[in-house]
Amino acid sequence: MAEPPVIQVENLRKYYGSVRAVDGISFDIARGTTCALLGGNGAGKTTTIAMLLGLLLPSSGRIHILGEEVPRHHHRVLPRMNFSSPYVDLPQRLTVAENLTVYARLYGVPRVRERLAALGRDLDIDAFFQRPYGSLSAGQKTRVALAKALLNEPEILLLDEPTASLDPDTADRMRGILTDYQRRGGATLLLASHNMSEVERLCDQVIMLRTGCIVASGAPRELIRRYGRKDMEEVFLDIARGIQSGEVIE
Amino acid sequence: MNGLSPQRIGALALRYLYLLRRSWIRIVELAYWPTVQMILWGFITRYLSGHSDVLGQAAGLLLSGVLLWDILFRSQLGVSVVFFEELHARNLAQLFVSPLRPIELILALMSISLIRTLVGVGVAVALALPFYGFNLFALGPPLAGFFLNLLLMGWAIGLLVAALVLRHGMGAESIAWAAIFALAPLCGIYYPIATLPGWLQPLAWILPASHVFEGMRAVLLDHTFRLDYFLYALLLNTGYLGLAISVFLAAVRHAREYGSLLQSGE
Numbered sequence: 001m002a003e004p005p006v007i008q009v010e011n012l013r014k015y016y017g018s019v020r021a022v023d024g025i026s027f028d029i030a031r032g033t034t035c036a037l038l039g040g041n042g043a044g045k046t047t048t049i050a051m052l053l054g055l056l057l058p059s060s061g062r063i064h065i066l067g068e069e070v071p072r073h074h075h076r077v078l079p080r081m082n083f084s085s086p087y088v089d090l091p092q093r094l095t096v097a098e099n100l101t102v103y104a105r106l107y108g109v110p111r112v113r114e115r116l117a118a119l120g121r122d123l124d125i126d127a128f129f130q131r132p133y134g135s136l137s138a139g140q141k142t143r144v145a146l147a148k149a150l151l152n153e154p155e156i157l158l159l160d161e162p163t164a165s166l167d168p169d170t171a172d173r174m175r176g177i178l179t180d181y182q183r184r185g186g187a188t189l190l191l192a193s194h195n196m197s198e199v200e201r202l203c204d205q206v207i208m209l210r211t212g213c214i215v216a217s218g219a220p221r222e223l224i225r226r227y228g229r230k231d232m233e234e235v236f237l238d239i240a241r242g243i244q245s246g247e248v249i250e
Numbered sequence: 251m252n253g254l255s256p257q258r259i260g261a262l263a264l265r266y267l268y269l270l271r272r273s274w275i276r277i278v279e280l281a282y283w284p285t286v287q288m289i290l291w292g293f294i295t296r297y298l299s300g301h302s303d304v305l306g307q308a309a310g311l312l313l314s315g316v317l318l319w320d321i322l323f324r325s326q327l328g329v330s331v332v333f334f335e336e337l338h339a340r341n342l343a344q345l346f347v348s349p350l351r352p353i354e355l356i357l358a359l360m361s362i363s364l365i366r367t368l369v370g371v372g373v374a375v376a377l378a379l380p381f382y383g384f385n386l387f388a389l390g391p392p393l394a395g396f397f398l399n400l401l402l403m404g405w406a407i408g409l410l411v412a413a414l415v416l417r418h419g420m421g422a423e424s425i426a427w428a429a430i431f432a433l434a435p436l437c438g439i440y441y442p443i444a445t446l447p448g449w450l451q452p453l454a455w456i457l458p459a460s461h462v463f464e465g466m467r468a469v470l471l472d473h474t475f476r477l478d479y480f481l482y483a484l485l486l487n488t489g490y491l492g493l494a495i496s497v498f499l500a501a502v503r504h505a506r507e508y509g510s511l512l513q514s515g516e
Contacts, residue, residue, distance in 0.1 A: 016508070016509075046512070047509070050509065050512055053347045054346070054347070054506070055343055055346055055347060055506065055509075055511050055512055056506060056507075056509050056511075056512070057503075057506045057507050071506070075349065075351060078347065078348065078349045079349040081347075082347075083344075083347045085343075087512075088340060088341075088343045088344055088512070089339060089340040089341060089344075090339070090341060090344060091265065091269070091335075091336075091339040091341050092339055093269055093272060093273070094265065094268050094269065094272070095268075098265075098268045101264070102261050102262070102264055102265040102268070103261075103344070103348065105257055105258070105260065105261035105264065106258050106261045106262075106345075106348040106349060106350055107348060107349060108255070108257060108258075108349070148344070
């Protein structure tokens with residue numbers, strides 16, 4: 001018998017008055033896969049991620065994560081998830097080590113020092129462990145935020161633009177770390193990204209959003225073929241500009 | 251995982267202790283105003299004690315009042331200002347996607363408030379002895395009751411202010427500093443509640459602090475501990491704190507409804 005999806009979203013809506021930020025989306029994400037939420041600004045990516053995290057209450061619809069109903073029981077699944085976004089900060093005056101220690105304790109991570117040392121090596125952040133978080137460059141902050149997101153070795157990792165602000169070399173290393181992490185532990189990754197080559201490299205599944213609705217979904221290669229384009233960049237532009245393929249979903 | 255976690259509450263308290271350890275200015279700031287107030291009222295007491303029968307009987311009346319008042323003020327700030335730090339740091343979303351529960355956040359804020367109050371008022375209390383020969387601990391065991399009730403009232407006001415800011419944004423931040431001073435004239439810090447106009451006295455009596463300061467005067471002037479004042483204050487505090495926790499949790503729910511946890515601090 002097939003394992004049930006780790007994330008199940010059914011007819012999810014979020015309205016702010018007359019504004020439909022997310023408008024009846026449904027999707028499943030299988031364990032151990034990487035899925036990208038794509039779309040232009042205001043498409044509903046961040047709103048969807050916020051609802052999965054319990055930061056935002058849906059207007060209607062159902063979310064099940066790891067078999068638990070969210071947001072009703074989101075405290076049961078939050079210890080098994082984590083999140084990183086360049087738009088959400090950590091306390092500026094605390095050092096990197098202090099910030100990671102605080103969050104390790106919040107997540108109940110055993111052997112905090114060993115875990116921090118391992119993440120420091122993997123993400124190449126140990127050199128600035130003793131520096132205040134606020135003194136780091138944007139790229140360094142992104143790496144620290146990723147370290148925070150990996151602290152509890154989450155089964156589900158939600159990433160909002162995981163390689164934003166990183167130089168190509170560091171971004172490439174980060175993708176490698178994410179891929180290794182996923183292969184090692186069988187984690188499920190859901191990421192919002194504007195970097196289409198990253199999506200092609202990392203993702204098994206893509207969900208394209210436009211004005212709060214899913215306008216296409218499938219594997220990156222399948223979408224490229226369906227739209228008759230040479231890469232995801234071109235597919236993204238087609239969808240963002242409303243150009244229909246013959247087989248557009250919904 | 252379903253119960254309250256002392257480890258998570260401790261983690262947030264640790265975050266604040268890291269901050270305190272990093273900045274000696276913060277430690278000085280904690281003790282600065284209570285100490286300045288103590289020095290000022292110490293001189294006023296010294297001047298008035300030769301001209302007032304009441305102060306002649308109990309020279310520590312004003313100094314006890316000002317130090318107890320600072321317990322209330324510091325405990326309120328200890329909750330609200332520390333919560334604002336999370337908003338300023340844009341850290342609230344990180345906290346709310348962690349396993350930390352809102353009720354644990356409240357308990358952590360209360361723990362940090364206790365630490366801040368003990369440090370801030372503790373320095374002023376310690377300095378009052380060499381400066382004026384005044385020992386607040388001369389109030390005896392009732393001091394513990396006064397401390398508890400003022401702490402609880404400060405937490406209730408602090409949580410209400412934090413809820414207001416969560417609901418209406420950082421524009422409401424100045425209320426954190428102003429709110430408690432609006433209540434000060436009604437609390438009878440330096441004068442009995444009977445001094446207030448008759449129509450204002452019922453309002454005063456619904457404030458736990460009024461019972462504390464009346465109780466303080468009973469100890470200093472009549473050398474008796476008024477259990478009724480203590481119990482009234484405790485009863486009122488139980489109600490106010492319960493209300494404040496409910497209002498804060500409702501503000502968190504409202505923030506989840508409108509997405510302000512993601513936008514906080516911006």
